[in-house]
Amino acid sequence: xxxxxxxxxxxxxxxxxxxxxxxxxxxxxxxxxxxxxxxxxxxxxxxxxxxxxxxxxxxxxxxxxxxxxxxxxxxxxxxxxxxxxxxxx
Numbered sequence: 001x002x003x004x005x006x007x008x009x010x011x012x013x014x015x016x017x018x019x020x021x022x023x024x025x026x027x028x029x030x031x032x033x034x035x036x037x038x039x040x041x042x043x044x045x046x047x048x049x050x051x052x053x054x055x056x057x058x059x060x061x062x063x064x065x066x067x068x069x070x071x072x073x074x075x076x077x078x079x080x081x082x083x084x085x086x087x088x089x
Contacts, residue, residue, distance in 0.1 A: 002035060043084055050079035 009017060019037055021028035023045055032039075041049075053076035060069050 006035075041082070046079055046082045050076065050083060053079055 006017060017037075019032060021032060023029075023041075029039075053072055057069070057072050057076050060067075060072060
């Protein structure tokens with residue numbers, strides 16, 4: 001059904017289809033990925049991911065843990081770069 005609807009939209013000249021799902025709905029995220037939708041997270045989600053990564057880097061520094069530390073820093077920096085300037089803190 002989805003493929004038929006998408007094909008109809010494409011043949012009618014539509015070149016962009018947007019769909020949304022709740023960030024905690026893994027099944028919906030997987031479904032959207034399967035159909036080729038690309039994720040464009042909103043600023044609320046980006047702030048949440050950045051804050052979590054920032055906290056995990058801080059926590060691991062305090063604990064002296066090095067497990068995945070470089071990966072956490074990389075993720076923190078990635079999400080920081082996704083923040084709109086007005087949301088940086």
